[in-house]
Amino acid sequence: PGSFVVEDGALKTQGGMGLLWYAESKIGDATLRVVYRVSRVEDNSGVFVRIADQPPDPWYAVHHGYEVQILATGDEWHRTGCIYSMTRALAETQKPPGEWNTMDITMKGAHMEVTLNGTLVTTFDPDQPVPQRLADYEPERGPRPEHGYIGLQNHDAGSVVYFREVSVEPLP
Numbered sequence: 001p002g003s004f005v006v007e008d009g010a011l012k013t014q015g016g017m018g019l020l021w022y023a024e025s026k027i028g029d030a031t032l033r034v035v036y037r038v039s040r041v042e043d044n045s046g047v048f049v050r051i052a053d054q055p056p057d058p059w060y061a062v063h064h065g066y067e068v069q070i071l072a073t074g075d076e077w078h079r080t081g082c083i084y085s086m087t088r089a090l091a092e093t094q095k096p097p098g099e100w101n102t103m104d105i106t107m108k109g110a111h112m113e114v115t116l117n118g119t120l121v122t123t124f125d126p127d128q129p130v131p132q133r134l135a136d137y138e139p140e141r142g143p144r145p146e147h148g149y150i151g152l153q154n155h156d157a158g159s160v161v162y163f164r165e166v167s168v169e170p171l172p
Contacts, residue, residue: 002058002154010164013045013154019058021051021151027168028147032105035165036070038097044155045070046084049105049112050148061151063140066124068105068114070094070153070161077131081114081121085138086130093119100164108171110146 002018004011011020027049034047051065061067067084072094076082079089081103093116095101106113112124126143133141152163 001157004152004154007162010162011152013152013159013161014157016154016157017058018154019048019055019061019151020154021048021055021061021149023054023149026145026147027107027150029108029171030106031169031171032107032150033165033167033169034103034105034152034163035100036103036161036163037100038070038072038094039160039162040097042073043071043097043159043161045159045161046153046155047103047105048149048151048153049107050144050146051151052145052148054149055151058153061149061153062137064144065139065148065151066112066144067139067153068103070103081116083112083114083122083124085133086141087122087124089121091116091119091121093117093121106171107146110143 001016046067048061048065069084080094082089104115
């Protein structure tokens with residue numbers, strides 16, 4: 001039921017669970033920059049990377065990609081900047097509601113690094129152990145491709161998140 005609308009030059013989530021993904025090509029070694037803001041501290045969203053194939057529905061990205069979480073109120077495994085339920089957030093650097101945040105997701109080979117507002121929040125090495133999957137809504141464990149689609153999550157009807165920049169800078 002979720003969708004995105006353009007409001008004041010930014011993408012705005014609305015209406016419930018949904019996924020806006022880039023269909024033109026898969027992204028490999030690159031830095032993905034996402035500039036976003038939340039409306040409330042409990043607003044929930046995410047940035048998906050390395051989605052294996054074109055997603056037929058929003059849940060496909062959850063189980064066949066990696067979600068970089070946007071949620072200030074989550075625990076250390078479900079907080080802004082972590083790889084959802086797979087890496088621990090090392091810092092809490094999301095700005096208050098209404099202020100813009102800059103998230104950089106650097107993907108090189110199988111590894112990822114996430115910075116938020118200039119502070120390292122998490123690193124991910126798929127060869128390292130990850131916590132056990134505790135619920136159906138947590139992503140299935142296992143490898144993801146080093147080249148995949150990217151997307152923005154519309155999590156729920158109550159969460160309103162704005163995205164004003166989504167850019168990709170290929171790594172040398």
